[in-house]
Amino acid sequence: MYVEPDHFFHLTYCTNIHPGNGWSEVYANLRRYVPALKARFAPRNAFGIGLRLSGRESSELLQGDHLQQFQYFLQEHGLYVFTLNGFPYGPFHQQPVKALVHAPDWRDEERVAYTLRLIEILAFLLPDGIDGSISTSPLSYKTWVNIQDPTAWRGFTRNIVRIAEALVRVKHEHNKLIHLAIEPEPDGLLENSEEVVRFYTHWLLEEGARLLSDALAVSRDEARSHLLEHIRVCFDTCHVALAYEEPAAVLDRFDQIGIKIGKVQISSALKVVFPGEEQARVDIARALEPFAESTYLHQVVQQHHDGTFRHYPDLIEALPHIQDRQIAQWRIHFHVPIFIDHFPRFQSTQDTLADTLDLLAQRRFCRHLEIETYTWSVLPEDLKKDLLDSIAREYEWVLKKRV
Incomplete structure (x- = not known):
């Protein structure tokens, strides 16, 4: 949906929650849900709809x-699709996903073919005048790649x-x-702004520009412009918080080399x-146990x-270390409802989300906003509510922020 007052932003939720x-x-x-x-x-x-499609x-x-x-x-219902979620390729609910969410990775031909299908679909559905x-x-899961291997x-x-x-x-x-x-x-091959910038500067805008220049018969500078226009970053506010990064600093780092934000995913971590x-x-460990789901x-x-x-690949592996006196803080990759800022024994990273929405209002660095709390089905029982009402409550929270 267009967000008032001037329709600059498109707000949706990601249908990967269903x-x-x-x-x-x-x-x-x-x-059932969108109308x-x-x-x-x-x-x-x-x-607007944020459509998630598997392979x-x-x-x-x-x-x-x-x-x-x-x-x-x-057309019949006054709906439009402007963004797709092409991250998870396979089934995303009712079975273990874990690290397989990264498969196939960007070395695999099927990842390319899948993404080309998504482009064909979006090009057909996208209304005129909207990007x-x-x-x-x-790109991949970090443990699957020798990061020193140029191949x-x-x-x-x-x-x-x-x-x-x-x-x-x-x-x-x-x-x-x-x-x-x-x-x-977290634990992706690219997991923070420093790693994203390194990929762009060392690979995409060098080797990538050479390849695209040859493919399109354009200059290297034109190829770099095309790459910066068409290859952007998805700014997931949960993931930014998990990297202990400040949203403004991330944007400033990207601005230095011209990296654009293609979509802001509105989400919170524990x-x-x-x-x-x-x-x-x-007591904290006991309260966290229901979040260590499979x-x-x-x-x-x-x-x-x-x-x-220190990084732990999953909450279940971190819990035995909870008495370590060196620990000051944990941030846990569990997308929790964005309207919750605290729980009885811990908090959410809603402050990072709120800071990002403030920056959107000030700097207008991206038009696409997608609420992405995909964990409703695996939340602890006391947090599970009617799904339609829960989605609506998240919309209401964002709209009250007056982006």
């Missing part, structure tokens, strides 16, 4: 007349450039601007500030009193 495998189930969820949300928040205006669903949507029928549905975004993985980086760069080439051609042939948004996250008392830590990775980034950090 369990479903296959286009028919995804479509059923859209029909009801539109009636609440944009009864007289167009209402299977992207293929099914392109079969027969499914895409045309979906477009009819959008489109597709978020994607941080791996060349593979990532080559395939990202193939996507950039396709997006340049879409712009030229259809006059639609679509950008891929790489999403840093934050635990540790007391010294042993019993208090026991579907998703819940990485823990541990800050020590001396300012150093």
Whole structure:
């Protein structure tokens, strides 16, 4: 939906929160939830959708007349699609996902083919005069890659450039601007702004510019401009907080080399500030246990009193270390409802989210805003509420912030 007063921002929620495998189930969820949300928040205006499609669903949507029928549905109900979530390729609910959320990575031909299908879908659905975004993985899972191996980086760069080439051609042939948004996250190959900048400066704007220059028969400078226009960053506020980064500093670092933000994902993580008392830590551990669930990775980034950090790949692996007196704080990759700023024994990183929304109002660095609390089905029981009401409450919280 357009956000007042001047319709600069497009606000949506990511449909990855709805369990479903296959286009028919995804479509059923859209029909069930989206018109009801539109009636609440944009009864007289167009209402945007942040569509998540798996590899299977992207293929099914392109079969027969499914895409045309979906477009009819959008037009009938006053809806539009402006952003896709192309990070998780496989099933995302009701079974363990964990590190497989990164598979296939950006060295794999199927990741390229999947993303090209998403581009085809979005180019068809995207209304005129609106740019489109597709978020994607941080190239790979860090433990799957020898980061000193230039062959791996060349593979990532080559395939990202193939996507950039396709997006340049879409712009030229259809006059639609679509950008891929790489999403840093904990333990991803790119997990913070420093690593993103290093990839751009060492690989994408050097080797990548050479490859794109050859493919399009343009100068290196033109190729770099195309790469910066079409390969952007997905600014997930949960993930920024997990990196212990300040949103303004991240934006300033990106601005220095021209990296653009393609999409802001509005989300919050868990934050635990540790007391010294042993019993208090026991109580915290007990309160955290329901969050150590088996579907998703819940990485823990541990800050020590001396300012150093330690990473745990999952909350279940961090809990046995909770009595370590060096620990000052944990930030846990569990997307919690954005309207909650504290729990009985810990907090959320809502402050990072609020700071980002303030910066959006001041600097208008991105037009696409996507609420992404995908964990409703795995939240502790006392936090589970009616899903439609919960989504609506998140919209209300963002709208009250008056971006």
